Amino acid sequence: MNRRKFISGVTLGGTYLATQPSITLGSNIGQTYHTKLREFSADIVVVGGGLGGCAAALAALRNGQRVILVEETDWLGGQLTQQGVPPDEHQWIETQGATKSYRTFRDKVRSFYVRNYPLTEEAKSRKYLNPGDGSVSRLCHEPCVALAVLAELLAPYLSNRKLTLLMEYRAIRADVEGEQVATIEVQHQKDGTKLALHGQYFIDATELGDLLPLTGTEYVKGTESKKETNELHAPEISDPENQQAFTMCLAMDYIEGEDHLIDKPKDYAFWRDFVPDMQPSWSGKLLDLSYSSPRTLQPTKLGFHPQGDETGKMLNLWNYRKIINKHNFLPGNYSGDISIMNWPQNDYFLGSLPDVSDETFKKHVDAAKQLSLSLFYWLQTAAPRPDGGEGWPGLRLRGDILGTTDGLAKYPYVRESRRIKALFTVLEEHVGAENRAFVSNEHQKADEFYDSVGIGYYHIDLHPSTQGNNYIDFGSLPFQIPLGALIPIRMKNLLAANKNIGTTHITNGCYRLHPVEWNIGEAAGLLATYTLSKKTTPHAVRANETLLNDFQQFLRKEGIETIWKNI
Template sequence: MKRRHKVAYHQTSLISLSLISTLIAPYFAFIFAARANAAPRTPDKSVNCEILVVGGGLSGVATAYEGLLAGRTVCLTEITDWLGGQISAQGTSALDERPTQRARQFYSRGYLELRNRIERKYGELNPGDCWVSDSCFLPRDAHNILNQMLKDAEKRGRGKLQWFPNTVIKDLDISTNGKIINSAIAIQHQPVKGSPPLNTLTLSQSIGDAYRYQNSSRFNKTIISFIPQQSKTNAPKWYVVDASETGEIIALADVPYRLGIDARSYLEPSSSSTTNDPYCTQGFTYTFAMEATKEPQQQKMPPFYLQYSPYFSYELTRLANFDLVFTYRRIWSPRKGKPATFGGVKFTAPTPGDISMQNWTWGNDYRPGTARDNLVYTRQQLQGTGQLKPGGWMGGLRTESLRKAEENALSFFYWLYAGTTDSQLGNGVKQPRTNNKLLTGINSPMGTAHGLSKYPYMREGRRVIGRPSWGQPGGFGIWEIDISRRDYNDEYYRKTLPADMYRRLRAALSGLEAVSVIEGRVSPDKAMRRTRSTIFPDSVGIGHYAIDFHPCMVNSPPEAPGNIERPGERRGAGQAYPFQIALRAMIPQKIDNLLVGGKSIATSHIAAAAYRVHSFEWSAGAAAGTVAAFAIKNAVAPYQLVDDLPKSEPQLEALKRLLKQNGNPTAFPDTSIFNENWDNWR
């Protein structure tokens, strides 16, 4: 029998005016404070690390997990007070997985343990009875499960975990030759005695304060200096892993990276632009939890609702059903409702007490795409705001866009409750559904007084550019054609791409016939297209998901009436082959003891749309933790494992054997240049 656990939380049925006012309040003060940021005070303490992991999301937790099992001292920082990123602080606690990989349970060992612990917690894997995933659950439980996993890994591996919640990296000390991070300065904040608890304020209200050295009326600060443990070797004594959600450390360290759309090329033939556009990244989302109630609720219209309501939509006719949307990511269902079907989708109808997490493209997604409102600052914008100067780093995000995304999310809840308009399908499609309430309070599913996730779900941030490599002299990266199943015989590509670009595209996809295509001895249209992803000799992890887009909007602000998605952005969307994580994608230029995990590895804009989901993040983190521990043990820098490719790299092979031995696969079954039968992997 399935076990059901009681869920206790404070429920608020009104979006109060006092709550709304807090969204607008003192964020301006933080912007001004950032411009006049005072010099740091002397660190309050120094902490020794072998592996410093910046970011406590799934990639960061996986990095720490493997580092601890390898017996290393791991320092783990996180801007919020929850571990888990996507499945906790960002609220997207619905595992994005592909059917074949899930059926074969072909995942990293830590990710399998996470899934098993979720099932043990609830007595089933899907306590929410959602239909988007095989596992939807409560964000708070994800944090608790991961916290226990790290404690257990610490004991099993005899490592040492030092966990720093509510902590941000403020500055880096980089060696004079620019190759080594010598130390990192961090700021940890706690509420001033007598002030409201953490997670009372939204991120837009607190982020500026979190990055200031000075104590404030709300937060007391502890300044921490992270330094390496002593070592007798000449190799780097410690490793810093950027597992942040937006590529904070690669920006702060000022190593080369990409942001937004890449220019159309034979590697990225479906790009919506002939030039780079750093301002158009995928939409980000403040998720929230809402509960189905027996009785109708009374809600007040947010004062900013009319600004955002022209944006909201069910998006497609086959999705235009409240119950369908509610159960899509339902994270808690104490009793099963009646079977229902809409648009060909089968689900169980909501019942009182059901909790749904909302993450909807034409809803609480916020999708800026211009230089006036982009969330993740470009290098030029960072320079212009003084964030690349010593002591000037303030997180690299536009606070105004965070604030507006928070308003947009609260407005979307009200639209689900009372809305009657639909921006894409027209009026008459959406009907009010008043038997619902927003769940708020520190003990609510999102763990915040306002009911929004502690941090937005980030689909895309800065993406590092790897070091020059054979075949990619400008810097290594993983591109659209490395993973996409798309049929590039489509007339669009023949007409749109210049002849030489089209020939290079077909050659790159043709495997053994590539030289003949380039030399013109074989017509591009007659070359056999490979039916698998690119095989990387330095693969250290795996992933599989569709190329899934939440495109930016054309005009500013995103919610403007009649606004549209960037034309052509969805062209690159579609199915992908099972893919690999190349070690070269995790090694930045210039700095030798910095590794990159999670969404900031070296991928293109289109490839990143697949390289962003839960199991991939874990696999990338597991690779980062293993590589760092291996490098320390063997006194070798990670770049030295791949600098002679495509020649044989014995130490790289030893690393790959270690990953496999530890239950962290680096390739899918039967991966080979001679195996062209990947159509069954869905």
């Protein structure tokens, strides 16, 4: 995929400066400048360019703040782009349960297709166009379109020099003075260039909570025990190494009558014969169209047909995360549909990613890639067909869809991060439907948080874990996002803006999806903005009723819903 240059600038002491390395975003805007500067300063430094990081940066920028946005890969957008995951959203998403800016983002995605793609008249006329018609979401679309929309949203702030965009940089160390972060040092992933970033606020929007250990911010990871949280589904013994599977997603299409067979993956024999060691037990081999149903854990058959045909009562995996439905476009434009492989069969749970060496991180990511490629090869050669045959050799890897040469996503789809020890931690009793019935007469409603900074919904969905837990999947209730979950107990100028907020292993399962992450990031960006304007602190805003009410009014004016209505 052709990566185009994107301008980057910073305001430092009233002087316009530019970053040293080439900044790539996938949009043809501006040009690249070079400089030998090694220090940069802004009001707010956002580390992590996923949905939470982009939302935090945009919220601060539109309110006049100077922002540095740092991203580890060469694509912004996190789970929606570099990780290849179409948005997981709730059933009310078109009318409520997301911020105004997130809904604007979605509208721009649809508009991009209408303006630029050869849609049929019928598809073009749909108010709620779903380009892929994938069943996982009301808006399944290509990662590159999300990338283009994010580029459009950020472009004015690059132009007016309020935003410095540092792509392919990773945080490697921090200077901390007491309970304040003073500097974050980042390093370019390819040329090794190091930069010191100074700010009044630092927002951790990384996929794994990378700033927490670097800054000495207290955090937890893995599973808490029932004794610690009193959660209905918590285990008796805590285990910080027990974390949800991550996934290396894969893009593919299907060309009937053609042969696109890949070389046999080097670890294919291992994954072909692999039987997960789970409690309760898995349904059989991992590479199979049977799996353990998340809710019941009973062996359940899935279907697979890459021409989108019905497979009886079984879910057709091809349709689940389909991002292009060729029938939405004029004849002759697409040879076949395009779909994303992010299924139970390519969840990787033989190791976790937080707090491991770079070598171990790479080892697990490479193994996860082998799993996804092995599943793809199995589909090409051995998957049962409705006609009694085996394999679909017309399946074709589409690395161009994900901006890679191997067909796999740029970065792992991470479901679980380090989590701050926060002023408030969301427990299962606050949002879990079954647990609520034990603690409240209002068991049909989630707990109401006086410090709500947003709302969201998703069922509590925990994928198989690194220590052998099978799916843990059960109902939750439409919930609020408490301000206290974004604020560390001790650190004064560090905020969480991704899956690293104050949840437990269990409640992470419903706070980790696309619109909730965006809302969390937007609230963090607005909190930093508000405290700078009022010359106060996040802790003081939450503790002072007058400040909190004023801040929540500010959020609502910015288009953030803080309560659910009429559901």
